[in-house]
Amino acid sequence: MSSTTPAPPATQRIFTSDNTAGASPEIVRAVADAARGQDLPYGADRHTAGARARFAEVFGRDVDVLPVSTGSAANALSLAALTPPWGSVLCHRDSHVNTDECGAPEFFTGGAKLVPLSGDDAKIDVEQLRVAAHRRAGDVHSAQPSVVSITQVTETGALYSLDEIRRLSDVAKEAGLRVHMDGARFANAVAALGCTPAELTWQAGVDVLSFGATKNGAMTADAVVVFDRALTPELSFRAKRAGQLTSKARFQSAQLDAYLTDGLWLRNAAHANVMATRLGNGLKALSGARLLHAVDANMLFCHLPQPVIDQLLAEGFAFYHDRWEPGVCRFVTSFSTTEQDVDAFLEAVRRLTS
């Protein structure tokens, strides 16, 4: 992009979220290429056609794809197509759709109700789902169970196994409910489970997927991936109406196309996962740190002594630490996290806890 050689980047010190990363060079290049010349708007362009083909390839079947600018939009649009306004969305109490969207699902659905369920590791307990899926079905005084929303990877960085997904999905389908997957970190899940995208989604009963790309190397491109394609016309109107039909769609599609090309998305995700494992292993070896979960993907929770937390922050490291029990910290790695980043952080913790 520039004739001057950039200086080697300083250690990246922010572990608050994978949304603090920049973008993959392949994606930057794709966007720059897309900037040239004319093309048709609103998804009739070449890059959108390319991205659509790539999605079909990756998911092993034709799917419909609506590029969107945020994960909130992906989730809220998906849910709006899966529940009537008088329906309810069964989700984990700690799920992003329930806690971090400022009511976007309620807005897009026209006032559906989010019903919070519990379960370890931010995973929905299947027995709770079984009860909730039938609760007051047909009773006109109650919001009607309509869709279950499964977050994969979960808010605590845990993974549902394929079996767990299928069990939830079976319960939902038996009760006549639809299945949504919030895949803000879908790539990290696929990379960690070593399964195919198909196995994790439509083959397991998922009707609509919020497909995250932004956190894992893209800039501003996520997507709604529609397996139940009868929903697509409705979703297209909803997307336009929600301000999510981009005129120069090529710039979103170019990101998604590059993301899915040559396995970039899985390489990025696998790298982030490895970095989290490295971080987890490093922390486990330190007597002052206590890991709270196994490290399934690219996020981990760890307990640290408060003075250590304070000093790490003072030294310029950033991470969330005051949202849970005292001493509990969250660390998220990304495609751009380096071994050097992890080791520099571990070195600091080692020094402060010894």
Next chain:
Amino acid sequence: MSSTTPAPPATQRIFTSDNTAGASPEIVRAVADAARGQDLPYGADRHTAGARARFAEVFGRDVDVLPVSTGSAANALSLAALTPPWGSVLCHRDSHVNTDECGAPEFFTGGAKLVPLSGDDAKIDVEQLRVAAHRRAGDVHSAQPSVVSITQVTETGALYSLDEIRRLSDVAKEAGLRVHMDGARFANAVAALGCTPAELTWQAGVDVLSFGATKNGAMTADAVVVFDRALTPELSFRAKRAGQLTSKARFQSAQLDAYLTDGLWLRNAAHANVMATRLGNGLKALSGARLLHAVDANMLFCHLPQPVIDQLLAEGFAFYHDRWEPGVCRFVTSFSTTEQDVDAFLEAVRRLTS
């Protein structure tokens, strides 16, 4: 972006809209630069701070800025902050908010009513506004006049003069209404009028501006510019809830920052305007063509014989021609339109009409 020298671009043949253009190289570079290293999400990053400063500079005062991914989102969010659900939005019948948003304003406002007014050149007639602004005010049976939405440049490519804006705004303010400007082609208006952005907006009574950048050189970045800053907290919640709070906001802000830097936005717009004038003058000189308006900005309407239209399309030129009276065609130029593009088109028309 690539080591190979690209071939010179072929003539750009699409005149359907300025959204068929790519992006300015300065903006591509800014996005590529923004892709490096870590930064804070949700607008706490350096590029957003930079963009905000640039907007303040351009508008001659502090303003609040919410980057959004589409003009539809800019319009619908702005209107939602300016009318209650039981309010009405007074707008031209042909305005984009009334005809081309698939009801996004109705959705974001919670069901406000768009009241279509008439007027030449898609400009709101001030006397019609005067009547409508007071119609059934206080009558609980009727939607309440709440905001006037002014499109500058209009749907037919015409410009409101500063005086015209102020007259509409005065009528609105006297009736207790707020003023919104849909500035999807705001730059083209400023360039054509030779006024300051301040004169065209807050000094003329505009409360909130939909600031378009995408059509004029950016990729996927428009903005809500808030002059009545008391509205900003509400707008921030509304934007998040609408899926318009981008995690990697730096990629939108970098576009906006570069757009406003060193006058790129006005250079681009002035160029597009000049190209439209060139096209208009060329068409005027042809006996088979009949221009329907003066060319104020970067859009023009022209009557052509049907066989000429058919042949132009057959030769690969693209433009809208079947949405109005028979024979009426619309042509839009952009920052990327070249003299060569215009002249090649004029040459074709000349050949076909002679």
Next chain:
Amino acid sequence: MSSTTPAPPATQRIFTSDNTAGASPEIVRAVADAARGQDLPYGADRHTAGARARFAEVFGRDVDVLPVSTGSAANALSLAALTPPWGSVLCHRDSHVNTDECGAPEFFTGGAKLVPLSGDDAKIDVEQLRVAAHRRAGDVHSAQPSVVSITQVTETGALYSLDEIRRLSDVAKEAGLRVHMDGARFANAVAALGCTPAELTWQAGVDVLSFGATKNGAMTADAVVVFDRALTPELSFRAKRAGQLTSKARFQSAQLDAYLTDGLWLRNAAHANVMATRLGNGLKALSGARLLHAVDANMLFCHLPQPVIDQLLAEGFAFYHDRWEPGVCRFVTSFSTTEQDVDAFLEAVRRLTS
């Protein structure tokens, strides 16, 4: 109701609307009877079963009936079941749903768009409907034509003939639209046309009817009558959610039951119509008055000299007169209007115009 004999009522002087009347004695009695003893709530009571049977009898087939407390609720609920949020409702520009509901249809539908059509006597012009029913169908940028709403009797007191209803309905059905009838004065229409309720509704293609009773002798009971019964489950949830599922539903159903029993509804309506004809004939005979339409039902518009209007108001007569052209007055008669009421008014006009 009381042991004392009431004084004979003074002449009724209010002609603003038929909603200024009280209630028919039969309906008062039915409500009083319903007040005794226990019964099940939410429509599982005997009066609701009775009313349902009566509706089936009157319409010549099974129908579903949702009692509601206002005509606004009937209209808004009906439309919400007939259009998606991104749909449009084609209606006459002067129709009640467009002008007098404070946006209730927009609210209940989740932001659908009301598209105003023109036509004489507040009747939708069939050619305008033909165009509007197809306008931008399938275009994701535009609200989608979804339902036509026909007001029978119209806002100017005119009647659609059966043929006119069927023509509108045919155009709608061919374009894939649904048909709603706003029957706030449905009884007056049936009485005036001398047709069956079936002919005027489902046999003419009407899917859902807003059935008005309040204006014609009931107290606070209107109903949504559903011919396309597949819509009923959705309507039931929508009604509950809109605060329209009454716990002591028997009090609404008792009104509707009595209203439809022994032809009360048609007797009341025929009487109101006759009173309007009497008023119209009387006015026609006066040189100072000028009737603006034929008198089809129970409403008429008449031009009077301003001094006459002023004096009539001063003498305590009430009617609308300042909503249209200067001198234009509206008069509405009801089931409770007497010949004495009409003649007293005519006498006053005669005195003032001679």
Next chain:
Amino acid sequence: MSSTTPAPPATQRIFTSDNTAGASPEIVRAVADAARGQDLPYGADRHTAGARARFAEVFGRDVDVLPVSTGSAANALSLAALTPPWGSVLCHRDSHVNTDECGAPEFFTGGAKLVPLSGDDAKIDVEQLRVAAHRRAGDVHSAQPSVVSITQVTETGALYSLDEIRRLSDVAKEAGLRVHMDGARFANAVAALGCTPAELTWQAGVDVLSFGATKNGAMTADAVVVFDRALTPELSFRAKRAGQLTSKARFQSAQLDAYLTDGLWLRNAAHANVMATRLGNGLKALSGARLLHAVDANMLFCHLPQPVIDQLLAEGFAFYHDRWEPGVCRFVTSFSTTEQDVDAFLEAVRRLTS
């Protein structure tokens, strides 16, 4: 109402809810009187003026009153005026607004979030409220705590003391939240506490009250009582738009007027409370029955052996019994419950448990 003397009513056997009762004779008479002659629509009538004066008298100050047709409408309208769409409503998890409105609050508010809190006897725990009232205030990613909704009498028939109300209200006000009271059984609460309506509402910080009358002797009339009168214009538009502005408002107002005249409302409520106490005392004396709470108002929960439940149902008694733990039954008394009704039921239980 009828010239024949009605037979003495059989024992009333339905204890499912107080909404199975008919209406008080005073209210029937008021409605019948209101049926005579003409009056102005939409609340400009004499009965509405009378009702308003009565409310002022009862609450010891001027208040605004919006008659509505259901408690659901009262609650949903009230909440819509007290929270923005991006706000949250803090309420007990078992409250009617959360569990039995089919999402009416979500609909009317434009998608606000109901946040369920816990607490014994369906009363909100004040410490939970303290935490929830501040949770993520100002965080754009989260719905914003905006209003607390207090149900008095609660869903389990318990009463908040005046002190408890004030404590909740103080916590709310310190956090900048508004206070709503769902008073579907407001009269039962006032009668039981022996306080003034003022003490229980505005003097304790309540901004808007859902005032129930239907369950306690009226037919189809509840009301929104507004203490923070700045909210009234907004509420008026919202009510119209929600189909809750009744044309013949006199019929609702006549009910409310009679309800508040000469203490009818408190006599009715006190009677219902006494009947519940009689029932509770009777059940306490039976070894097979186990009361689950003290009897505060007109509702009680009691454990009975399953065979007893089955036999009572078989004998024609009606009550809810399968919504909670096995064997738990709910009994509700009303203004129309007689000693004979209670004693007949107790006699049956005695017989079956002995």
